[in-house]
Amino acid sequence: ASEIPANVELVLAPASSLPFDSASLDAIYSTMTFHEVEATAPAEFARVLRSGGRIVIADWSKHGAGERGPPLGERKSATEAADALETDGFEVQLARERPETFFIEATRE
Numbered sequence: 001a002s003e004i005p006a007n008v009e010l011v012l013a014p015a016s017s018l019p020f021d022s023a024s025l026d027a028i029y030s031t032m033t034f035h036e037v038e039a040t041a042p043a044e045f046a047r048v049l050r051s052g053g054r055i056v057i058a059d060w061s062k063h064g065a066g067e068r069g070p071p072l073g074e075r076k077s078a079t080e081a082a083d084a085l086e087t088d089g090f091e092v093q094l095a096r097e098r099p100e101t102f103f104i105e106a107t108r109e
Contacts, residue, residue, distance in 0.1 A: 078102035
């Protein structure tokens with residue numbers, strides 16, 4: 001088992017109610033979980049990120065075959081995820097679909 005570095009704190013919380021002060025984080029990284037978050041999560045991500053802070057999302061795409069990962073009906077497309085982020089004050093630099101997944105990079109304005 002690997003050890004968690006001393007400067008890393010593990011936090012378990014709903015994406016729609018993060019236990020961080022406003023504008024207190026430099027970055028958010030979400031891998032294979034964005035399809036699970038509430039519709040209010042992008043606004044919460046914007047709240048806790050500082051201006052210029054970055055969010056990176058990799059998740060299952062609804063355009064995949066669905067042979068692995070969650071059911072297609074639970075997934076979003078890169079466009080849907082990017083639109084949700086842009087609605088809540090993010091500037092999307094990259095939104096790319098892949099065969100089963102999508103990848104997004106965005107910054108908080």
